[in-house]
Amino acid sequence: MSETLAAPSCPSACRAGSRGHRLTLWRRLSQVVMLGIIGQWSFYGIFRCPFVVPYLSCQSCPVVTCHGxxxxxxxxxxxxxxxxxxxxxxxxxxxxxxxxxxxxxMSLAAPFRLQRRSLVSRLAPYGKYLGLATALYVYFLLGQPRTNVPIRVGDFFGAVALTFEHAFPLWLWRTGVVLGLLALGLVLGNAWCRFACPTGSLLDIFRKLSIFRVYKTSACNDCNKCLRLCPMGTRPEEPNCTNCGDCLDACAVGAIGIGRKPQA
Structure with missing residues (x-):
């Protein structure tokens, strides 16, 4: 990745053949490939993992069909x-x-996206740190509780139904909250990723330390065109920025770059 790649002036976001459009295509390809690699693990973590905090105790998990x-x-x-x-x-x-x-x-169907600067849009992203604190509390202080999970190799949905039937209240509460927040994404775009994901909150801590990133230059005039385009309702280098690059072509003055941010 080059030292600095300032975005060209472009009145319309993600025009066919533009750099932002090409990057979006690469990102979609990456997401599909990773879905094939760790997708099963992700969904097992919600529906079949016997531990309240999934993905962290795979070496002790009795579900032999899980990729974890x-x-x-x-x-x-x-x-x-x-x-x-x-x-x-x-x-x-x-x-x-x-x-x-x-x-x-799911957010494609959402009528509300919170893509404007407001007190709610600024404070709501910090809710994911509550999710991180809850996960750490359950893992370290409650000792990573484990529920009864049926060991079934075949029928996934049948095993899921039995898991819900035999699980204890804390597991059911965790799963209900996660599914509820994911479903909220049908109304409020990317609700889970923006406001609740513990992993996202942990990665967000490292955001300012990263070597490569999508960034704003001194030419930024706070027009917020990038904000109105961003699926996470944020701007480059601000909380919840996932360096997706969707905003690269949004800036009319070319104030968005990608790569290593030049030293001021």
């Missing part, structure tokens, strides 16, 4: 997420997370 058991054998895999955060900030959310892809697809 395979991934847990390759400890190098777990270095990829923090490494991606150091290199690209929260790009995992916009380029690789299967849940993020589902949330984005």
């Amino acid at each position: 058991r395979i991934l847990s054998m390759f400890w190098g895999f777990w270095l990829l997420l923090p490494l991606s955060a150091v290199l690209f900030g929260r790009a995992f959310c916009g380029w690789a997370c299967p849940g993020g892809l589902v949330s984005q697809l």
Whole structure:
């Protein structure tokens, strides 16, 4: 990636053949590939993981059909997420997370998007830190509770139904909250990713430390065209920016770049 790639002036976002359009195509391809690689693990984590905080105790999981058991054998895999955060900030959310892809697809039907500057749009993203605090509390202080999960190799939906039938209240509460917030995305665009995801909040902490990013230059005049286009309702280098690059062609004065931000 080059040292600095300032966005050209472009009155319409994501024109065919433009840099932003090409980057969006690459991002969609990346999301589909990652869906094939870790998609099953993601959905098992919600519906079949016996632990209240999923994805963290795969080596102890009795569900042998979950890909997480395979991934847990390759400890190098777990270095990829923090490494991606150091290199690209929260790009995992916009380029690789299967849940993020589902949330984005659901948000296409959302009538409300909170893509304007307001007190609510500025404070709501901090709600995901409550999700992170809750996950840490359950994992460390409650000892990562584990529910009864039927060990079934075949029928996924039948196993899910039995899981819900036998699970204890805390597991049901966790699953209900996650599904409810995902469903909220049908009304308020990307609600889960923007306001509740614990992983997203953890990656957001590294956002300002990342080497490569989508950034604003000194030419920015706060027109907020990027904000009105952004599916996360934010601007480059601000909370919830996933470095997706959708805003690259939105700026009429070319104030959005991608790569290593030049030193002032």
